[in-house]
Amino acid sequence: MxxxxxxxxxxxxxxxxxxxxxxxxxxxxxxxxxxxxxxxxxxxxxxxxxxxxxxxxxxxxxxxxxxxxxxxxxxxxxxxxxxxxxxxxxxxxxxxxxxxxxxxxxxxxxxxxxxxxxxxRGLGQKNHYEKDTFEALLDVTGLRGVLEYAWMPDGANCDVALKSADMAAGTYGACELKASYTTDGGIFNFHLSKLDMETKYKGKLIIAIGFKRVNGKIRVTQVFVLSDPKDMPGKSLQPMVDPKLDDGCAHIRIRMDGDEQFKVCKKTILEGVLKVPHHTLQDTCFSLQVNRNLSRNHKTEFIGLQFIQNALPATTTMTLASDKNKTVDFNFNRGEESLGISAKTASLNRKKSYSGFMFGVHAAPESHKCDWVLVVYLDKSRTIVEGFAVIRGSAVYTEAKKGKMFHWNKSGQKKGVDYNIEKHPAADLPRLVDLMFEQRGGEQITL
Structure with a gap:
């Protein structure tokens, strides 16, 4: 780029x-x-x-x-x-x-x-209000502890996987979250169309959350729950805050203004999760049948993420980040320790004057939370993981590199630095994860 x-x-x-x-x-x-x-x-x-x-x-x-x-x-x-x-x-x-x-x-x-x-106004994608409003919804409805949830990878067609006690063991329902700031009147737009529900969100529960900020905290004002395209009132979900005439969204609107409505919302969400198809957590995260219309880049990234999740040591778990489009893609957890990991897929850059690998650094918000950058090498067909490289996050995410490409040649040498980026075989991932925890906070740049 x-x-x-x-x-x-x-x-x-x-x-x-x-x-x-x-x-x-x-x-x-x-x-x-x-x-x-x-x-x-x-x-x-x-x-x-x-x-x-x-x-x-x-x-x-x-x-x-x-x-x-x-x-x-x-x-x-x-x-x-x-x-x-x-x-x-x-x-x-x-x-x-x-x-x-x-x-x-x-x-x-x-x-x-x-x-x-x-x-x-404090809006915009960088604030990730889907996560914040969902957490607030769990608290106000009493769903926290009742509804199990896991965040999905960046690029998936859903934000979170949900599981209730009434579902079969090991299965989850995919859920897409929408959030919109609501004023005291007028229309608020969730940017959700009926066509979306018939295509990329087919088989997914939609929870659209209207909210306000009161004294710096999020207050959920209205919730809309849709489990089928037929639930959509018209071509898109753009409800009036307070309709004066007939309310086309009455069948899906829940006004969060009291304990009774909180209970209604809790019951509606639990019923909605049972209405959509259920899959294993692995399929909900990475299956291309569950996640439709993915970009070519995200399809490639999912190959690496799925391999990493399956090849981790028994002592380590992987949790995907709830804040999308930020630097950390997932965390490695071992006991009370946790590592912030940024996953990158190495692209081969073929030029007459230069032949090597690269990945984009871009804006990288909250890069201070990234301990290591885990680089995935794929084969020529871009379908099989060949190897990995590990670079300390502080060496990649610097002010000088923001918005640029991070380059190195096939030998591992990078111009202007005094270290080589070593490519390790794919089978070495468990050993590399052990080294990441051992070398956390140290001086070593690469593993």
Whole structure:
């Protein structure tokens, strides 16, 4: 992956200028002058719209809309209509003659504004509210201790595997978690469609959690439980916080405003887990029949994760991280000791000037929790684990390497460092795990 060059101050100013130009198109009429049919028509023409030439039809169409002229549309020559005049004048809608360059700049500005808003509100993927809201839900409903759960690997089609006492031994139900911040009114969106439930989430329980932050703590406000695509009210799950008329989500909505509703929620979730197909924990985590529509990279990563889990020493257990997209992918546990592990799949980089291995370092939030980076080597078919390398996390996750690729050649040498990355056979994994625990906190860079 090539890192995009940083924009210069001049480029940023030009982008801002284009955004402002697109949002505030030049008005042919004078300021603070009453909008007339003539000035409205002139404005649309200046914005690049090809209007229907019959002024009588245009006037009749504007009159039929029954609104003030600034909130009306005009007829186009191809039989369609223009956007609302006021939306164009205010910059909500881009004029027809807006260049591709300006449209691209407007989109970038919009994305930046949305990102800043999400961060300011404490929202955004980096906070992983699925985990936090689920933990809060377990506490408020009394499901903690009643419902056994295990977190899934990053990239799987579900977040957590659930098991109740009424299920067969060793089996779990896959569950996808959704979380959305709820205001005092309006709509909140879980970004879940009926098509999703019919495809990648088929056979999975959906628990959608609405929440607020009160004094820094999460308070669950509403919960929606779906076990079948037929439960979806329409094409997507975008409920009103407090619908005034008929509530299309009434059959799946649980308002968390008292002990009785807490009990209803607990019962509904326990019943929902029994309605979906059950699988072993191994299949729930890694099976491609359970996890559909995975990316090619995640399919490759699952091969390494499954091998690691099956080849661990008897004294060691592996728990997958609940916080997705952070540095630590899973933990090795031995008694009260725990190691944070970042798993990477070595990709072969073939170039005329260089031939070796690499993996991406990217942003790496919470890299201080990573003790070791466990590198997986696959064969040419990318289906069989050939070997492993182990590198101390502090040697990989540095400020200088963030957003870059970590390279080394086939001999194990890495330019600019005084250590070699040794490739160990796949069968040596139990010995390497023992060394990870022994060398924790030491000076040795690789094993």
């Amino acid at each position: 090539t890192k995009a060059p940083r924009k210069t101050a001049e480029q940023l100013r030009e982008q801002k200028r284009l955004c402002e130009k697109a949002k505030k198109p030049e008005m042919p009429s004078q300021k603070r002058k009453a909008l007339t049919f003539v000035s409205m028509k002139k404005a649309y023409v200046s914005w690049g719209f090809k209007l229907h030439p019959d002024d009588h039809k245009q006037r009749e169409y504007i009159k039929s809309q029954g609104k003030s002229m600034s909130h009306c549309k005009m007829l186009l020559d191809d039989g369609t209509v223009t956007p609302v005049y006021n939306n164009l004048q205010s910059g909500i809608t881009a004029p027809a003659n807006t260049s591709a360059e300006v449209i691209k700049a407007r989109k970038k500005a919009g994305y930046a504004k949305r990102s800043a808003t999400m961060k300011a």
